[in-house]
Amino acid sequence: MQQCLRVPTFGAIEAGGTKFVCGVGTGPDDLRVTSFPTTMPAETIARAVEFLRGETLTALGVGSFGPVELDRTSPRYGHITTTPKPGWRDVDLAGELRRALGVPVAFSTDVNAAALGEAKWGAGRGVGCCLYLTVGTGIGGGAIFNGVPLQGAMHPEVGHIRVPRDRAIDSFDGVCPYHGDCLEGLASGPAMAARWGIEPRELGPDHPAWMLEARYLALGIANIVFTIAPARVILGGGVMHQTQLYPLIRREFVQILNGYLRMRQIAEDIDGYIVPPELGDRSGVLGGVALAMAGSR
Amino acid sequence: MQQCLRVPTFGAIEAGGTKFVCGVGTGPDDLRVTSFPTTMPAETIARAVEFLRGETLTALGVGSFGPVELDRTSPRYGHITTTPKPGWRDVDLAGELRRALGVPVAFSTDVNAAALGEAKWGAGRGVGCCLYLTVGTGIGGGAIFNGVPLQGAMHPEVGHIRVPRDRAIDSFDGVCPYHGDCLEGLASGPAMAARWGIEPRELGPDHPAWMLEARYLALGIANIVFTIAPARVILGGGVMHQTQLYPLIRREFVQILNGYLRMRQIAEDIDGYIVPPELGDRSGVLGGVALAMAGSR
Numbered sequence: 112m113q114q115c116l117r118v119p120t121f122g123a124i125e126a127g128g129t130k131f132v133c134g135v136g137t138g139p140d141d142l143r144v145t146s147f148p149t150t151m152p153a154e155t156i157a158r159a160v161e162f163l164r165g166e167t168l169t170a171l172g173v174g175s176f177g178p179v180e181l182d183r184t185s186p187r188y189g190h191i192t193t194t195p196k197p198g199w200r201d202v203d204l205a206g207e208l209r210r211a212l213g214v215p216v217a218f219s220t221d222v223n224a225a226a227l228g229e230a231k232w233g234a235g236r237g238v239g240c241c242l243y244l245t246v247g248t249g250i251g252g253g254a255i256f257n258g259v260p261l262q263g264a265m266h267p268e269v270g271h272i273r274v275p276r277d278r279a280i281d282s283f284d285g286v287c288p289y290h291g292d293c294l295e296g297l298a299s300g301p302a303m304a305a306r307w308g309i310e311p312r313e314l315g316p317d318h319p320a321w322m323l324e325a326r327y328l329a330l331g332i333a334n335i336v337f338t339i340a341p342a343r344v345i346l347g348g349g350v351m352h353q354t355q356l357y358p359l360i361r362r363e364f365v366q367i368l369n370g371y372l373r374m375r376q377i378a379e380d381i382d383g384y385i386v387p388p389e390l391g392d393r394s395g396v397l398g399g400v401a402l403a404m405a406g407s408r
Numbered sequence: 409m410q411q412c413l414r415v416p417t418f419g420a421i422e423a424g425g426t427k428f429v430c431g432v433g434t435g436p437d438d439l440r441v442t443s444f445p446t447t448m449p450a451e452t453i454a455r456a457v458e459f460l461r462g463e464t465l466t467a468l469g470v471g472s473f474g475p476v477e478l479d480r481t482s483p484r485y486g487h488i489t490t491t492p493k494p495g496w497r498d499v500d501l502a503g504e505l506r507r508a509l510g511v512p513v514a515f516s517t518d519v520n521a522a523a524l525g526e527a528k529w530g531a532g533r534g535v536g537c538c539l540y541l542t543v544g545t546g547i548g549g550g551a552i553f554n555g556v557p558l559q560g561a562m563h564p565e566v567g568h569i570r571v572p573r574d575r576a577i578d579s580f581d582g583v584c585p586y587h588g589d590c591l592e593g594l595a596s597g598p599a600m601a602a603r604w605g606i607e608p609r610e611l612g613p614d615h616p617a618w619m620l621e622a623r624y625l626a627l628g629i630a631n632i633v634f635t636i637a638p639a640r641v642i643l644g645g646g647v648m649h650q651t652q653l654y655p656l657i658r659r660e661f662v663q664i665l666n667g668y669l670r671m672r673q674i675a676e677d678i679d680g681y682i683v684p685p686e687l688g689d690r691s692g693v694l695g696g697v698a699l700a701m702a703g704s705r
Contacts, residue, residue, distance in 0.1 A: 178670065240560045263537045263637030265671050272631040275570045289668040334569040338635045340560030371586040373475065374562050
């Protein structure tokens with residue numbers, strides 16, 4: 112008699128403000144994905160459910176745009192909360208998916224999910240603790256310690272840290288509606304576009320904009336490194352497609368530390384300390400798989 | 409027949425650059441302490457061993473001045489490393505104590521130990537994750553997540569984060585030998601003394617120095633809160649004996665966040681969010697007891 116053993120498989124959703132990426136699998140080698148635009152909640156969630164319903168899932172992992180509620184003691188756990196995106200405010204994303212699919216749902220921020228994907232299968236594997244920072248429409252970060260997103264009383268909002276600036280060099284006021292010239296206000300993609308009056312990707316690679324951008328990002332990274340000391344820093348997001356930024360950021364970062372932090376990883380191999388992601392545009396959806404796996408242990 | 413059950417007891421050392429505080433007990437109610445000046449290593453360690461040797465200890469916890477090596481995979485784990493303090497460079501403090509006393513030694517930084525003491529028995533108890541920041545000769549911090557010090561590839565060095573400053577208001581260059589005007593360079597006790605030409609405690613409570621000090625500390629705290637989101641922030645150290653700082657720091661901190669972070673603990677009770685320590689000068693040695701307890705589980 113033959114026994115049919117079903118290999119456990121996992122569902123994943125990278126719920127972005129522009130598109131949803133849904134996946135099924137157990138890792139990079141067997142992941143099957145689909146994606147579609149983020150329209151209104153009912154329609155978008157229905158399309159995700161339709162894709163995932165045919166599978167025998169052990170669990171589903173969701174990394175969502177936010178702000179989201181991650182406090183498990185809150186009645187709004189798993190909700191998207193105060194987003195300005197039409198229709199999505201106060202949507203119980205995790206709850207609706209759980210009820211429709213009948214599987215446990217592990218829920219986190221989109222950035223935490225991408226960080227987890229990179230930590231498990233990408234640039235952060237094997238280092239114990241890594242920081243993933245995305246620099247694009249906004250600046251966001253997630254830190255993974257021993258396979259688990261670092262989570263205090265809420266998720267990290269490192270994009271909004273303040274860094275020193277010299278107004279004699281840069282008189283730009285910043286674009287953050289809350290803080291003006293916080294890191295996101297000074298160095299996100301929209302901040303660059305507003306400062307230079309042109310989309311960042313239209314600036315030539317030798318434009319002085321990149322030197323200033325590298326300086327602000329290095330100051331932000333240094334502040335985070337002084338606080339949580341990750342063993343590796345992974346920089347992703349649209350702005351980081353400008354690969355000339357990596358060596359500039361490394362140089363500024365080393366200058367800012369000025370020999371103070373005696374961390375082997377930095378002293379011995381700065382090129383291996385501040386690195387690009389390895390999973391390309393699959394960090395987020397693979398992070399969803401990793402979330403589902405961790406949540407179902 | 410009467411059975412003699414020995415209650416497990418723990419040893420603790422707060423190894424400071426100026427004095428050693430040694431304790432024996434299981435918590436604040438039964439702690440017995442002694443203290444003596446930090447002289448040369450052999451003599452100082454011998455005095456600690458003499459005090460602790462008579463006890464039947466389950467384990468010893470040591471919070472030490474630094475820099476220290478906390479990487480357990482390093483052959484120098486438990487050492488004080490590059491300190492300028494005469495005689496103490498490369499001293500294997502944890503190893504010497506373990507060999508002399510024959511008990512397991514849990515080893516961390518002085519600030520992590522104080523943070524752990526406050527988290528277990530002081531101002532941080534019951535909140536899950538808290539930050540302890542000491543503002544004195546230097547600025548140092550420790551974060552405790554679920555009873556364990558947050559530890560990346562090395563201990564936190566949050567005193568050296570950078571914060572924005574307006575040189576039109578404050579032209580002081582800062583005193584940090586590595587970074588000049590990092591947080592410690594701008595806001596430690598020696599920084600205040602150098603800026604104002606007078607010891608901080610000699611400044612009247614209404615001196616404008618305190619407003620500037622509160623601003624820098626609030627900027628530093630905001631950066632850390634954006635990064636790790638502690639559920640409570642405990643501010644200790646000599647400079648914080650100036651209790652007029654607490655309300656000034658809270659006000660500046662709320663202004664800096666500007667309503668962005670939707671953290672219940674901040675929104676509902678800012679007075680209970682940024683608080684003084686509760687264990688007074690026993691945070692460190694009680695933290696040693698907590699370290700010993702955690703290490704012997």
